[in-house]
Amino acid sequence: MRILTEKRQGQWVERTVTLLPGYVFVYARRELPIRQKAKARHLYKVLEYAGGLSRLEGEDEAYALWVHRHQGQIRPSRLLAVGDQVTVVEGPLKDCAGQIIRLDRHKRRVWVEFTFDGQKRSVSLSAEWVDQPAETKKEPEETRQENQAEN
Numbered sequence: 001m002r003i004l005t006e007k008r009q010g011q012w013v014e015r016t017v018t019l020l021p022g023y024v025f026v027y028a029r030r031e032l033p034i035r036q037k038a039k040a041r042h043l044y045k046v047l048e049y050a051g052g053l054s055r056l057e058g059e060d061e062a063y064a065l066w067v068h069r070h071q072g073q074i075r076p077s078r079l080l081a082v083g084d085q086v087t088v089v090e091g092p093l094k095d096c097a098g099q100i101i102r103l104d105r106h107k108r109r110v111w112v113e114f115t116f117d118g119q120k121r122s123v124s125l126s127a128e129w130v131d132q133p134a135e136t137k138k139e140p141e142e143t144r145q146e147n148q149a150e151n
Helices: 034-038 058-069 140-150
Strands: 002-008 011-017 077-082 085-090 099-104 109-116 119-130
Parallel strands (some): 077 119
Antiparallel strands (some): 002 011
């Protein structure tokens, strides 16, 4: 799921949207037997590579592991904009499996392109722009003390 922030009636609210409609990721420590897969209710088909391999590989595996690291919920990220560069300072985009292709500060959106199941996909995710990364942002009291020490 992706958690999006949207402006409704002048307030920013969260909305949950399916990240990849139609796909269900099953994480297992070992390969699942075909008969167990066949018992899954409402299962249309199992994604398979040439040769019948159903374990994800390459970019597909990297993407699925990225989703897993974030417990299946891709929450808004915090971005630091410096000139023409953008640095992700917090959130799932910090270790993103894709490439940022578009930014919209006004709507707090970032579009990320990634490859899954052999297809390039673009997903809109929420993001918040900050002036300084949280870990380097100084409290007003710290700044005041530094200024006094310099004088």
